[in-house]
Each structure stands twice: as structure tokens, then as C-alpha cells.
Amino acid sequence: MSTRSRSVQGSVGGGGSTAGGSAVPLAVLLRREVVSERTAAERPELQHGLFSQAKKGEDFVFLKPDCERLPGFPSSSFSAFGLFDGHNGNGAAIYTKENLLNNILGAVPADLNREDWLAALPRAMVAAFVKTDKDFQTVARSSGTTVTFVIIDGLVVTVASVGDSRCVLEAEGSIYQLSSDHRFDASKEEVDRVTEAGGDVGRLNVVGGAEIGPLRCWPGGLCLSRTIGDQDVGEFIVPVPLVKQVKLSTAGGRLIISSDGVWDALTAEQALNCSRGLSPEAAAEQIVKDAVHSKGLRDDTTCIVVDLVPEKGNPAMSAPKKQPGMGVFKNMFRKKTSSDSSSHADREYMDPDIVEEIFEDECALLSRRLDSEYPVRNMFKLFICAICQVELKPNQGISVHEDSSQPGNLRRWDGPFLCQSCQEKKEAMEGKRRSRGIVCRAVYILLP
DSSP: OOEEOOOOOOOOOOOOOOGGGOOOOHHHHHHHHHHHHHHHTTOOEEEEEEEEEOSSSOEEEEEEEEEESSTTOGGGEEEEEEEEEEESSSHHHHHHHHHHHHHHHHHSOTTOOHHHHHHHHHHHHHHHHHHHHHHHTTTOSSOEEEEEEEEEETTEEEEEEESSOEEEEEETTEEEEOSOOOBGGGOHHHHHHHHHTTOEEEEEEETTSOEEEEEEEETTTBOBSBOEEOTTTOTTSBOOOEEEEEEOOTTOEEEEEEOHHHHTTOOHHHHHHHHTTSOHHHHHHHHHHHHHHHHOSOSOEEEEEEEEEOOTTOTTOOOOOOOTTOOEEESSOBOOOTTSOOSHHHHTTSOSSOOEEEEEEOOOOHHHHSOOOTTGGGGSOTTBOTTTOOBOOTTTOEETTTTOOOOSSOOTTOSOEEOHHHHHHHHHHTTSSOOSOOOOOOEEOOOO
């Protein structure tokens, strides 16, 4: 179920250069200057490190700490980090690394201020994941990848993930899971979804009727229910990500983004404990080395560490409270309630040592994930395909609610709308358009 907390932050005036080279009004320039200073006040310093040991050469990373939504305006800056753990070849991982961020930015309406950009980001990330997967189908069919993609804007961290790479956050001495394992063994709901869409989920059959190993989807034997790619397994292996968006306190925190080579060997608490007090570069190396020492180098093992460090000289940013070795998992975050004041002055008196959840949704249905409540809904143009962003004539678009069985007042002529090819993609993901042949589970003979 999706949740959204509409914390009002310093409004950031946005917009690119004006058409025809006309002058920007003085009032707009002054507003941008004010909001630039206001935004800078809550921007921590980012430090990051990377370490990897390769077994198959199918792990790839994306590190871009200096991005701008609006070129030339530092107030629109953000950072992006991604980890792509490929399987059955590296094609999907490389393609996703090269295209995902552009697809995210392409799905965000132009000229949004910072608050609206952050509110639009969860839907844009869903659209971008699906577009990347759809576009990759024209390139290859037999490769897939997990994706954990992180966008950091000031103290707001937005994570979108499919597969079993993970992102964890340590802040205020507590550990927060910002991703979810999309393994069949971890979710009966995902098993039911794939089965209902036409997939066959089960363990490996061996002679004598015994079943061994993790739950997998057949044909292909993939143990993940959500990835980008893997078209040879079936369209019901969907690219729709879990999206979590949180706001850190001014004390900052540490993010660890790692492939399953780390998490199959270490818990989040072990990874954080073994690297506490180290720089991001040294921390990433220590985590990988501890994981390899524990289980051996059985798979590509990659770790990205990102520290959000309080700015020196900023009295609002105090040192984080840490209790070494006493990390506590937090799956529930402090959520803003209707009684909370939205004014900036009142927020200055709120408890600064809280990680606030702004948004979370893991539903696999595009009819829900691409729809939005007011005011987010009004940020997106109606007659633009919600996935591939092509322009639609009023009689061309197909509602995302077409054939929807959801109760309520959703109408088939309500937007958002999809183009024909994206509608076909949506139907295939939901099992309404079969794109695969006979599904069968292999029987293997184990030789001595």
C-alpha cells in the first residue's frame, strides 16, 4: 500500500531557460537565489566509495554524485547511485546502467520546483524501469539484471529496486531497510502473482520426485520475481520496482548498496559494524572482504557506501548519535500526520533526530503505480504515454485502468494513458497477453 507524507520544504523555483533567449524576470532570479540558499542549508556533503571482487563480471555500478535537473542552477542538484547485478550475461545490466537515469529524468515533467520534483519522482522511477525493460526487449531477450537505484536530493533519499540487491541506511544508531528482496522464497504474494499471470513456480525436480533448491520460475529457473530483462523466462517477471522515499534528519547517515554476494554472507548489522568508523572507500572494501572471507568468492561481490555528512559550520547539523554494535532494524518510520504543521517555522521545532518516511509502494499493478492523487496527478501531462513519454492524440491513449478489476469509481476513460505498445506490455505483465509458449519444469538427474 502506498503512503505519502507531504512535508512542505523550502520551495525551489525551477525552470529552464526561456524560449527565444528572452530575459528572465528579476523577480524569478531573486526567488531562485533565495531558494538556492534555503536548499543549500539542508544539503549534506556526500562522500562515496566503491569496492568489488568479480567472479563472473556481471556486476555494474553507476556513480554520478553531481547531477543537475536544471543545468546551471545548483539548487536543482542531486546525486545518483546504482547497482546492477546481471545474470545470464551482462547485456541487461549494461543497458540499464546506460539508460535508466535518462529515462527517469525523461519521465519527470519539466520545470518543477524541488518539492514537486521529489513528489513526482516515485511515479517517474516506475515508468523509467518499465520503459527500460520494454526498450531492452528490442536489444536482447536472454539477459536480466537486478537494479537498486538511489537518488539523493539534500536529505531526501529515494530508492527504487527490483531483484535481490539491497540498500540499507544507518541513521541515528538505527538500521533501515530501503529495499526488498524479490525472491520467490521471500514472498508468497509474488509467487501467487506470477502463478496467476501464467508462470510456473516451483523447486528443481530431480529423479525420484524430490525437489531441491530455492523456488524458481520455469522455464529458465529464475529465482527472482522482479528484474529488468529476462524476457526468455516470461513477461510476468516484471520490472515494477519497490520505491521508498525517506527524509533523513540533519545528522545525516550512511547508505550501503550491495549485490547479493554481500548479503548472502553478511547481515546489514554485520556489514555496518565491520565498517563503522572507516571512510566510504575503506568501508566498501572491508564489507566485500568480510563477505568473501565468510562464504568465499562464489559470485560477483560489489559494495557502494555513501555517507551523508553534516556540513561543517552548520549548527543545524549535529553529529549523528551512534551506538556501536547496537544497531536496531526499523521497518516503520515516523510518518507525518495531519496534525503536523506544514510551516517552515513550526518544522524548525520538530524533533530533528527522526527518519521520516515520505513514500513507499511495492504494488506490481501499473494501474495503481502510474496513477497519482492530487496534486501529483496534475503535474503530469494527460496526453503523454505514462511509460514511454510519446505524445498521444486524444483518441489514441488507452487508460491504465482499461480492463481493471479494481472496485471504486475508476473509469476506463480516466488517465493516465498509455500508447498501444505500452498497453500491450502492461497486459503481458499481468498475464492477459501470453507471449510465451508451453511452460514446463525441467527434471534433472543428479550424477554421483
